[in-house]
Amino acid sequence: MEGVKGALVVLGGGESGVGTAILGKKQGFEVFVSDKGTIKESYRDVLIDLEIEWEDGQHSEEKILNADLVMKSPGIPDKVPMVRQLVEKGIPVISEIEFASKYTNATIVGITGSNGKTTTTMLAHHLLQKGGLHVGMAGNIGDSYAKMVAENDFDTYVLEISSFQLDGIVSFKPHIAVITNITPDHLDRYDHKFENYVASKFRIAMNQTESDYLIYDADDQVITDWLKAHPVRSRLIPFSIKKKITPGAFLEDKNITITIDNDQTTMSTETLALEGKHNVKNAMAASMAATLLKVRKETIRESLQDFQGAPHRLEKVLKINNVQYINDSKATNVNATYYALESMNVQTVWIVGGEDKGNDYADLMPLVREKVKAIICLGLDNSKIIDTFGRVVDLMVETYSMEEAVKVAYKIAERGETVLLSPACASFDLFDNYEDRGNQFKAAVRKL
Template sequence: MKKRRIVILGGGESGVGTALLAMAKDFDVFVSDKGKIKEKYKNVLINNAIEWEDEKHSEDKILNADIIMKSPGIPDKAPLVKQIREKGITIVSEIEFASKFTNATLVAITGSNGKTTTATLAHHILQQELDVGLAGNIGDSFAKQILENDFENYVLEISSFQLDDIVDFKPKIAVITNITPDHLDRYDYNFDNYIASKFRVTMNQTKDDYLIYDADDEVIVNYLKNNPVQATLLPFSLVKAIENGAYLDKENNIKITIDNTHIIMPTNNLTLEGKHNIKNAMAASTVAHLLKIRKQTIRESLENFQGVEHRLENVLKINKVQYINDSKATNVNATYFALESMSSPTVWIVGGVDKGNNYEELFQFVNEKVKAIICLGADNEKLMSTFGNMVDVIVETQFMGEAVKIAYKMAETGDSVLLSPACASFDLFENYEDRGRQFKDAVRKL
C-alpha cells in the first residue's frame, strides 16, 4: 500500500514536530521552508532521515501531497497556498493533524490577549494533580509531545491562524479570553472575519463540551447572540453575578459555580496584578474546577504562580525607578492593560510593526500616566503624529540600547519605565521574545 504523503510548509517548532509525528505514523514526509531553517531544526530532520529543503518551495514536490500542514505564519494569500487550494489538497494546522493521534482531554485557549498567561496558569494548576502537557503557541510542539510523552491532558494555547486550518479539532474545554482587533492585516482588515476565526475553537464542540468566555466582552457576547453554539456556556465576569460560571463578588472574591458546586477564592493573595489577571485567574480556575482539581490546590496555585516572561515582567529597580518588560504586548489592547495597571508616572517605550492599530483607547491613560514616550520602530510616523501633542517629550530611535538609555535619563525617583510596544516586533527584532530579552539586557547594563 502506498504511504500517504504529507508536505509540511515551515521548518520551525510546529513543522518539525509534525514531521516527527508523521514519520512515526508511517507517512511519506517532506518539509519545505521558503526561509532558512534554523540549525537545531535542520539537525533533527537530518538525524531522522526526513527529506527537507529551505530557501525555496519546489512545487513538483509539494503539489503531489495528500495533505499539507502549513505553519501558522504563512498567510492564505500566499500564491503557493492558493495553488494548493485550487488543486483541492487538504491544508491543516499542526493542532488539527496532531489531535488525530491522541485520546487526551484537550483544553484549547484562544483570545486576542491573556491566552499565554491563562494557558500557563491553567497548566500550573492542573499539573499539581494531573498528567498534563502545555503546547500550541508555547514550548515544545503539540505533535512532538504526543510522540514523546502522550500526556493524558493538554492545555493548548491556540492562535486564530492555527484555528483557520482546523477541520475536526474538538477540545473538551475551550476558552476565549477576549476578542479585540488584532492581525487584521491577515483578515482583509475585516474584524468580523477575525471574530469568526476565534470562534472556530468551539465549532466541533457538543453540549458535553464547555466554552468558557468573558461575559464583559461585548464582541463575544454579541457573536454568541447571533451565532448560538452547541457547547455548554460558562461565562466569567468582573461586573455581574453569574449563575453558571465565575464572577467577582462585592468582597473581591472569585465565585465559581458549575452544576451547583461552588468555589470561593479570595483575590487579595493573587501574585498577578491587574483586573485582566483576575479574569485570567477566573478562566484558569474554571478549567481546573471542570477537571476536578481540589479547591485547596487551585487556591495555592493561584497564590504561587510566577507569571509569564515578557508579560508585565518586573526586571529591575534602579535609582528607585522600576523597569517593566511587557514585550508580549503586540497589540493595542494588551498595552491598554499594561498602562491601566501603572500606578506611577511612566516613561513608555512603544512601536514596531503596526497591524492597522487604532490608538484611541489608550488616550486616557497616556494623558493620566505617561510623562514621556520613546518610539522604537523602523517607522514611527503614526505614533509621533498620534501622541506628539499629548506628552511633553516624545523621541524616536531604532535601537533598544539607546531607547533604554534615553528612558534612564528621563525617569525620576518613583517613576516606571515600561516597554509595552502595542505592535509586532519584526521590523527590528526576531520576535517579541528577542525584543524583551534585549530590553532586559540593556536595563542590566545601565
C-alpha cells in the same frame, strides 16, 4: 484517511512543521518538508537525524502537488499560490493541531484570544499540574503539539491556539475551549474584515458538543454579540468583572466567585501572584478549566499564589534608585498595552513603538493622560505616536536603539516611578522578535 498512510507534505520547517514531520514519520507517513525560506540548523539536524526528506529555499511543485495530505505552518497565508493549487486539486490542507489531535485521546483544554492566551495557558497548566494531572502544554508556546504527541503520553493537554491554527482545523475539538477576548489583530490575514477574524477564533468551538465547555469573557461585547448570532452547542461558562453571573465566575469586593454545577468557590484577588484586572480574568478562566477537571479548590487557591508569569509580559526586571523597570515586550498590539497601562499605579515613563499593524491609539488616551509623564518612541517610524500623544504628554523623545531608549528613561524617571516597555507594535523593524526586544531591554536595564 485512518490506516492508509500516504505522502505527507509539510509546508514550513519551523516548530510546528518539524513537530508534524516527527509525528508523521512515527505514524508511518512518507514525509517531505518544504520551506521557501531557510530551515534553522537545529531543525535541519532533527530532520537529517530522522532521515526525513526536506528542502529549503524553494517549493518543488511536482512533489508537493502529489501529496495525500498537507500540513501548512500557521505563518503561511491561505492565499499563497501553492496553497491555492493544493485546494483546487482537492488535497486536504490542515494545521498541525488538526494533524496531531488524530493521534491522541487526551483531554484537551484549548485557549485562544487576542490577548492573555499565553498567560492563561501557562496558568491553566500550572493549576492542573499542581492538581496532580498528567498534563502537557503546547501549541503556540514551547514545543509543538505534534512533537508532544509523538514523544509523550499525556492524559491532558493545555494548548495555546492562534486564529491561524484554527483556520486549518476540520475535526479538532477541545473538551474545554477558552476565548479570553477578541480585539482587532492580524487583520491583514483576514481581508481587513474584523468579522472574519472573529469567526476564525470561534472555530475553536465548532466541533464541540453538549458535553463540552466554552469559557469566555462575558464583558467582551464582540464575544457576546457573536454568541447571540451564532449559538454553539457546548455549555457556556462565562466570566465577568462587571456583573454577577452564574454559572461562571464574577468579581465582587476583591473576591472571585466561581459557580459550576451549583458548586461554589470563593477566592481573594489580594493574594493573586499576577497584578492587573486582565490577570483577574486570566485567573478566572484558568480556575474554571481546573474546576471542570476536578482540581481541588484549595489547590487552585494555593497555585494562583505561587504562579510565575509569562516572560516579556509585565515582567518586573529591576528596581534602580527606587524606579521599577517593567518588560512588557509581548504587548504587540494596542489592547495588550491598554492592560499594561491600566495596571500601573504610579507615574510612568512609557517606551512604545515598532512596526505598526494599523494601530488606533485613541483607546489609550485616558490612561496616557492619567499615568504617563513621558513617552520614549522606539521605532523606525514614530510619526503616528507623536501625532496622537504630542499634545497630551509634555516630554517625547525619539530613539532608535534599545540601549538609547533605556538610557533616556533612566534620566527622566524619578524615585517612585515606573519605566514600562510596552510597545503596542510588532518588533520586526529593529528586532528579531518580541523576545529579542524584551531581552535587549533587560540587558540594557542591567547595564545601567
